[in-house]
Structure formats: C-alpha cells, structure tokens
Amino acid sequence: MINKRTVLAATLAVVATSATAASRDYVSxxxxxxxxxxxxxxxxxxxxxxQFKTPKIESTGSGGGLKLFxxxxxVEHPDITNASRRIKKxxxxxxxxxxxxxxxxVKIGYDGIAIANSKKSVRFELTRKxxxxxLAKQVPDPKGGEKLVENPYKTWKDVNSNLPAxxxxxxxxxPTSGTRDAFAELAxxxxxxxxxxxxxxxxxxxxxxKRICHTVREDGxxxxxxxxxxxxxxxxxxxxxxLGIFGFSFLDQNSDKVQGALIDGVAPEFEAIAEGxxxxxxxxFFYVKKAHVGKIPGIAExxxxxxxxxxxxxxxxxxxxxxxxxxxxERKVFAANAKELKNLEM
Numbered sequence: 001m002i003n004k005r006t007v008l009a010a011t012l013a014v015v016a017t018s019a020t021a022a023s024r025d026y027v028s029x030x031x032x033x034x035x036x037x038x039x040x041x042x043x044x045x046x047x048x049x050x051q052f053k054t055p056k057i058e059s060t061g062s063g064g065g066l067k068l069f070x071x072x073x074x075v076e077h078p079d080i081t082n083a084s085r086r087i088k089k090x091x092x093x094x095x096x097x098x099x100x101x102x103x104x105x106v107k108i109g110y111d112g113i114a115i116a117n118s119k120k121s122v123r124f125e126l127t128r129k130x131x132x133x134x135l136a137k138q139v140p141d142p143k144g145g146e147k148l149v150e151n152p153y154k155t156w157k158d159v160n161s162n163l164p165a166x167x168x169x170x171x172x173x174x175p176t177s178g179t180r181d182a183f184a185e186l187a188x189x190x191x192x193x194x195x196x197x198x199x200x201x202x203x204x205x206x207x208x209x210k211r212i213c214h215t216v217r218e219d220g221x222x223x224x225x226x227x228x229x230x231x232x233x234x235x236x237x238x239x240x241x242x243l244g245i246f247g248f249s250f251l252d253q254n255s256d257k258v259q260g261a262l263i264d265g266v267a268p269e270f271e272a273i274a275e276g277x278x279x280x281x282x283x284x285f286f287y288v289k290k291a292h293v294g295k296i297p298g299i300a301e302x303x304x305x306x307x308x309x310x311x312x313x314x315x316x317x318x319x320x321x322x323x324x325x326x327x328x329x330e331r332k333v334f335a336a337n338a339k340e341l342k343n344l345e346m
Contacts, residue, residue, distance in 0.1 A: 027055035031065025031082030034247040052298035062178025070095035084178030102290035110324040112248035112273040114260040118240040124261035132191030172245035189213040249322030307335040
C-alpha cells in the first residue's frame with residue numbers, strides 16, 4: 001500500500017526543486033577584473049539584442065571567481081567565471097570534488113600586463129630583471145655570491161643607476177587576482193631566471209625556485225590596491241611617482257592619463273601583444289558550468305554572442321575595448337568548443 005504522506009512529501013520536494021531551478025532567470029558571472037570590462041560589454045549587447053535578461057557580473061578576481069564557481073552546482077552558484085589565467089589543476093580538482101564535473105573552457109583572446117605611471121612623469125624603461133630586483137621579497141646579495149638577502153632596494157636608482165631616484169612604490173593587484181599570478185610568472189620569474197644560479201635551482205628544488213621568483217616584497221614598496229584597476233589609475237594620477245600594474249585594456253582606455261613602461265625594450269601596444277613580442281602578455285578565459293546550461297536561461301546564447309567574430313574577431317567590438325584577438329584558426333577552435341560545450345580535461 002502506498003503511503004499518501006510519502007507521495008505528498010515527494011511531490012512537494014519536486015515542486016520545491018522546480019521553483020528553485022526557476023528562481024534565477026539571468027546568467028550569473030563572477031571572476032577576473034581584467035575580463036570584467038569585456039564580459040560587461042558582451043552582457044549589455046546580449047541584453048539589448050535578445051529576449052534574455054542582461055547577465056549579472058561581479059568582479060571578484062580570478063582566484064575568487066574560481067572559488068565561487070567550484071563550490072557546487074545549483075542556482076546559488078555562478079554559471080560562468082572569468083579568468084585572466086588558466087584554471088589551476090588544484091582548482092579543477094576542487095570543482096570535481098564539489099560535483100562540478102563538466103566545465104567548458106573558452107579562451108577569448110590575449111592581454112598584456114602594463115606597468116604604468118602618470119603622464120606627468122618620465123616614462124620608465126625596465127627589464128624584467130630590474131622588475132624582479134625592485135619587487136621580489138628576496139634578491140641576490142648586491143655584494144656578490146650565491147646568497148639571497150631581504151630586498152635592500154629603496155629607489156629605482158638603487159636597482160639601476162640609469163633609472164630615476166624616486167622611491168619604489170608600485171600599486172598592484174592582490175594574490176586572488178589572475179593579473180597578480182600572471183605578473184609573477186611572466187615579469188618576476190622572467191627576471192628571476194636571468195640570474196643563472198637561481199635558474200639552476202628549478203631542476204633541483206622547484207618549490208624553492210618558485211618561492212624566490214614569485215614572492216613579492218611586503219615592506220611597503222608593493223601596495224595591494226584591490227581588484228579595481230580603475231582605482232589604480234586614479235591613484236597614479238594623484239601620485240606621479242608611483243607605478244601601477246594592470247591589464248592593457250585599462251592602459252588603452254586611460255591613455256590620456258597614464259603611460260606604459262617599455263619592458264625589455266618593447267612598449268605595451270596592441271600590435272606588439274598580438275604578435276607575441278611584448279614579454280608580459282597572457283591569454284584570457286572564461287569557464288562555463290555545463291550542468292547549468294538548459295537550466296538557467298541564456299547561457300548557450302551568451303556563449304554564441306561572445307564567440308562570434310562580430311564580438312571577438314579582428315574587427316569585433318571588443319577590440320575597441322582593448323582585447324587582443326586570437327588568430328582566426330584559434331578562434332574557430334574555441335568557438336566550436338563553446339558551441340559543442342566541449343568538456344575540459346586536465
């Protein structure tokens with residue numbers, strides 16, 4: 001005999017689940033502050049030209065976004081997370097542990113990381129080794145020998161006598177930021193491995209090598225300025241002696257106020273980044289929770305808008321915002337992955 005109470009409870013549970021599933025009628029996006037302006041433009045265009053609501057986007061930083069994204073499946077969790085670096089193996093495993101088993105990876109283009117200052121000041125010309133010496137927590141002893149010391153450099157002139165005698169004061173992103181991760185890998189480590197004996201450590205003790213090359217000094221020379229890159233631009237205007245770290249798109253949009261330093265002789269310009277000549281450049285991504293497609297309205301259609309040539313192509317509207325397009329063949333691959341909802345495997 002069927003227990004009526006059990007049937008009623010089961011029916012109510014199904015109704016409650018359906019109500020929850022329908023309780024969000026917009027796409028929820030979190031993640032990178034660098035990808036945020038690009039995603040915002042696409043979301044606004046998407047909201048204007050389709051029957052779907054404009055996606056809601058929150059700038060949390062790449063690490064913060066992936067943490068939220070990987071926390072689980074369901075309407076209380078975001079559908080998409082933007083990232084200015086590739087998802088880490090540890091994050092991918094965290095996703096799987098929490099039931100986020102199917103993830104679609106979409107690369108959207110490229111971006112350069114600029115080290116900029118106010119146009120009221122002299123434009124900097126730096127090497128990656130000078131950036132490492134100025135900002136790493138520990139550096140090779142200036143007196144010589146294969147020994148590390150706490151960073152003794154107070155001014156840029158201390159690092160290189162040809163540089164200005166201004167105090168080293170760099171406003172940059174926090175550890176949760178993909179820009180910070182990419183800066184550590186491309187600029188700091190790029191300069192760190194110019195020191196032969198440190199480079200040799202990579203084969204013997206990879207953890208020690210990474211700690212030396214990626215750890216930023218904590219004595220006030222590097223100032224964590226949050227995830228708001230526009231705020232860094234404002235602070236550079238207020239303090240012409242300071243430098244700031246942010247994506248090329250913010251430099252491009254504020255070219256009347258700030259200027260990008262030459263790094264290893266190359267300026268952070270659209271063509272140099274597109275051709276791979278600018279040494280501090282990186283790919284940009286977003287990640288999609290496949291389990292939410294078809295449950296939350298508009299996800300597949302948002303992907304179609306983002307991965308169309310009118311959006312991310314050579315003449316696409318995102319180039320006006322500073323996105324460096326992928327080569328045509330690469331765009332085709334990621335557009336197909338987005339359309340087919342191809343699972344990422346690591």
